[in-house]
Amino acid sequence: MxxxxxxxxxxxxxxxxxxxxxxxxxxxxxxxxxxxxxxxxxxxxxxxxxxxxxxxxxxxxxxxxxxxxxxxxxxxxxxxxxxxxxxxxxxxxxxxxxxxxxxxxxxxxxxxxxxxxxxxxxxxxxxxxxxxxxxxxxxxxxxxxxxxxxxxxxxxxxxxxxxxxxxxxxxxxxxxxxxxxxxxxxxxxxxxxxxxxxxxxxxxxxxxxxxxxxxxxxxxxxxxxxxxxxxxxxxxxxxxxxxxxxxxxxxxxxxxxxxxxxxxxxxxxxxxxxxxxxxxxxxxxxxxxxxxxxxxxxxxxxxxxxxxxxxxxxxxxxxxxxxxxxxxxxxxxxxxxxxxxxxxxxxxxxxxxxxxxxxxxxxxxxxxxxxxxxxxxxxxxxxxxxxxxxxxxxxxxxxxxxxxxxxxxxxxxxxRGLEMPPEPSRDAEIEAARSAAAEAAIAEIERVQHQLAEGRKDADLYVHAASRLMDLYRERIDREAVLPEDFVDQRREERIERELRLAALKAERTEIFRRVRRRKLGTEAARKLVRDLDLAEARLAG
Missing domain, CATH: 1.20.1530.20 (Na+/H+ antiporter like fold)
Known part of the structure; x- marks a missing residue:
C-alpha cells in the first residue's frame, strides 16, 4: 500500500x-x-x-x-x-x-x-x-x-x-x-x-x-x-x-x-x-x-x-x-x-x-x-x-x-536572434509531394469509381461523387501551382483560412454540446461527431 x-x-x-x-x-x-x-x-x-x-x-x-x-x-x-x-x-x-x-x-x-x-x-x-x-x-x-x-x-x-x-x-x-x-x-x-x-x-x-x-x-x-x-x-x-x-x-x-x-x-x-x-x-x-x-x-x-x-x-x-x-x-x-x-x-x-x-x-x-x-x-x-x-x-x-x-x-x-548556417528550403519538395499525392488520389478515385459503378443502374451517382472528389484534389493542385510572387499571398490566405476553420470547428463543437445538454442529441452520436471535429482540429493545429 x-x-x-x-x-x-x-x-x-x-x-x-x-x-x-x-x-x-x-x-x-x-x-x-x-x-x-x-x-x-x-x-x-x-x-x-x-x-x-x-x-x-x-x-x-x-x-x-x-x-x-x-x-x-x-x-x-x-x-x-x-x-x-x-x-x-x-x-x-x-x-x-x-x-x-x-x-x-x-x-x-x-x-x-x-x-x-x-x-x-x-x-x-x-x-x-x-x-x-x-x-x-x-x-x-x-x-x-x-x-x-x-x-x-x-x-x-x-x-x-x-x-x-x-x-x-x-x-x-x-x-x-x-x-x-x-x-x-x-x-x-x-x-x-x-x-x-x-x-x-x-x-x-x-x-x-x-x-x-x-x-x-x-x-x-x-x-x-x-x-x-x-x-x-x-x-x-x-x-x-x-x-x-x-x-x-x-x-x-x-x-x-x-x-x-x-x-x-x-x-x-x-x-x-x-x-x-x-x-x-x-x-x-x-x-x-x-x-x-x-x-x-x-x-x-x-x-x-x-x-x-x-x-x-x-x-x-x-x-x-x-x-x-x-x-x-x-x-x-x-x-x-x-x-x-x-x-x-x-x-x-x-x-x-x-x-x-x-x-x-x-x-x-x-x-x-x-x-x-x-x-x-x-x-x-x-x-x-x-x-x-x-x-x-x-x-x-x-x-x-x-x-x-x-x-x-x-x-x-x-x-535571441541566433541563426544557424542556412539550409536549403524544402518548400519546393513539399509542394511537389502534395501535388503528386493529389494526382495519385485522382487516379485511384477514377479507378475505383469505374470498378464500383460497372454494371450498376445507379452508375451516375458514382460518377457524380467521384467527379466532386476529383475536383477537390484538382483545386489543391491548382492552389499549389502558384507563381513565386504569389507564394507569400497564398500562404497568408491559408493562415487566414486556417483561423476561420478553427473558429468554425469550435462553434460546431459548442453547438453539439449545447444540444446534448438540452437532450436534443444522444451522447453516443455526440461523441462520434465531436471525435470527427477533434481530428479535424488536430490536423489544422499541427
Missing part, C-alpha cells in the same frame, strides 16, 4: 509541477520545479525511494530513448552526422581526460581512477533534460537535432568510460587495447541488437497483419515492448542497452515510413507515447529531487573527505566542475563547428560565439548522470569502502542542478 501511495504522490507532483511552472512570474523550466517538489516530498514526508540504478535504467530510459530515436528526423541527423559523432564520442573522451585530471588536482583525496569515473559519468548530456529545456526555449531546429543526436549517442560512450575507470580503481590496472575492443563490442553490439530486433518484430507484425488484420491496441502494446526487449537482450549479451534502445527507435522510424499502420493506430499510439513521455520525464526529475535530502545528509562526511570542514567548500567544487565542463565543451564545440558545420562551401564563415555558447549551455546533465554515479561500487575487492563514493554522488547531483539552472537562464539569452 505504501508503494502505491508513493507512486500516486509522484504522479500528483508531476501534474502539480506543470501548474506551478505556468503560474510562476518568471520562466522556470518544468524540471527545476519538479526537482524542487521532489525535494519537498523528501523533506516533509518520511518517504524514501531506494533508487536502484539497474531498475531505474530499465524502467525509464529504454522507452524515453526509444521515443527520442523514433521521432528525431533521420535525414537531419545523418546530415550533421559528423558533428554529432564528434560531440558524442570525441567530446566525451576529451571531457573524461580533462575533467579527470582537473578533479583529481582539485580534490587530491579522490583517487585518480575515481576522478576519471566521476568525469565519465558527468560527461554525457541528457536527452530528457535537453528536451525539457527546449519546451520553454525556442531552439533552432538544426541545433536541436544536433543536441538530440549527441545526447542519444554519448550516454553509451560516457558509461563505458566510467566502467573502465571503475575497473581501474578496483584492480589498479588499465589496458587501452582491451578498453577499445570492449567499447567496440558494447557500441556495435548494442546498435545491431536494437535495430535487428526492431526490424524482425516489424516484419513479423506485417506478416500477421496481412493474415489476421490489424488490431490497434496490440500494435500499440508491441511498440511499448520493443524498447524493453532491445535493452534486456543487449544487456544480457553485455552490450549497451542504451544504444540498443536508441537504435530500436531509429529502426522504428524506418519501419513506420512504409505507412502500413492504420490511421487510427497512429493517432492512438501518438497519444499513448505522449502520455508516457510526459509522465516518465516528470517522475525522473521528481525522484532526482527526492534524493537531495538523503544526499545532503551526508554532506558533512563528504566535506571531511576533501580536507575541509565548512560545507560551502562543496559549492565551490561544484561550481568549479561546472565551469570546467563548460570550458572544455566550449573549446571542443568551437573546433567541431569550425571544421564540420561551417566548412561547407555555403557555410564558410566563422562560427558565431553565441552559437558556441548556446551549445555549451545546452550541455545539460540529468537522470543518466545520477543513475550512473549510483552504480559506483560500495566496496573495493578487499572489502574496504570504495574511496570518496559519497563525495562523487554529491558532486554529480550538484552538477545536474547547476547545469539545469544555467541552461534555463543562459539559453534564452543566447537564443
Amino acid at each position: 505504501e508503494t502505491i501511495t508513493l507512486v500516486l504522490t509522484l504522479l500528483f507532483a508531476v501534474v502539480l509541477s506543470g501548474i506551478l511552472a505556468r503560474l510562476l512570474p518568471i520562466s522556470v523550466p518544468r524540471p527545476l520545479v519538479q526537482i524542487a517538489l521532489g525535494a519537498a516530498i523528501g523533506l516533509v514526508a518520511d518517504w524514501r525511494v531506494t533508487l536502484e540504478p539497474d531498475i531505474f535504467f530499465l524502467l525509464f530510459l529504454p522507452p524515453l530513448l526509444f521515443l527520442d530515436g523514433w521521432r528525431i528526423p533521420p535525414d537531419d541527423m545523418f546530415k550533421d552526422g559528423v558533428t554529432i559523432l564528434e560531440l558524442a564520442l570525441g567530446l566525451v573522451v576529451f571531457t573524461v581526460i580533462g575533467m579527470g585530471f582537473f578533479i583529481h588536482w582539485m580534490l587530491p583525496a579522490m583517487p585518480l581512477a575515481v576522478a576519471f569515473a566521476l568525469a565519465a559519468v558527468i560527461s554525457p548530456t541528457d536527452p530528457i533534460a535537453v528536451s525539457a529545456i527546449a519546451q520553454r526555449t525556442p531552439i533552432p531546429k538544426r541545433l536541436m537535432h544536433i543536441l538530440e543526436g549527441e545526447s542519444l549517442l554519448n550516454d553509451a560512450s560516457g558509461l563505458v568510460c566510467m566502467r573502465f575507470a571503475i575497473a581501474a580503481a578496483l584492480t589498479g590496472s588499465f589496458s587501452v587495447g582491451a578498453a577499445t575492443l570492449n567499447f567496440l563490442w558494447v557500441a556495435i553490439g548494442g546498435i545491431v541488437i536494437g535495430a535487428g530486433l526492431t526490424l524482425l518484430v516489424g516484419r513479423v507484425k506485417e506478416m500477421v497483419t496481412k493474415v489476421l488484420g490489424e488490431e490497434s491496441s496490440s500494435q500499440i502494446l508491441i511498440s511499448l515492448l520493443i524498447p524493453f526487449g532491445a535493452y534486456l537482450v543487449a544487456e544480457h549479451l553485455h552490450c549497451s542497452g542504451i544504444l540498443a534502445a536508441v537504435a530500436a527507435g531509429l529502426a522504428m522510424g524506418f519501419i513506420e515510413a512504409r505507412g502500413n499502420a492504420l490511421a487510427v493506430t497512429r493517432i492512438r499510439r501518438t497519444t499513448v507515447w505522449d502520455l508516457i513521455q510526459f509522465t516518465a520525464n516528470g517522475i525522473i526529475f521528481v525522484m532526482l529531487g527526492e534524493q537531495l535530502p538523503t544526499i545532503l545528509a551526508g554532506a558533512a562526511d563528504s566535506v571531511r573527505v576533501t580536507g575541509h570542514h565548512e560545507p560551502w567548500w562543496l559549492a565551490v567544487y561544484i561550481v568549479a566542475i561546472n565551469l570546467g565542463l563548460a570550458a572544455l565543451r566550449f573549446a571542443w564545440v568551437w573546433v567541431s563547428l569550425r571544421w564540420t558545420l561551417f566548412r561547407r562551401k555555403e557555410d564558410r564563415t566563422r562560427p558565431n560565439w553565441r552559437l558556441v555558447a548556446a551549445m555549451s549551455f545546452a550541455g545539460v546533465r540529468g537522470a543518466i548522470t545520477l543513475a550512473g554515479v549510483l552504480t559506483l561500487p560500495l566496496a573495493m575487492t578487499d572489502g574496504s569502502a570504495f574511496p570518496a563514493r559519497d563525495l562523487a554522488i554529491l558532486l554529480a547531483m550538484g552538477v545536474i542542478v547547476v547545469s539545469l539552472v544555467a541552461a534555463s537562464i543562459g539559453l534564452p539569452l543566447m537564443m
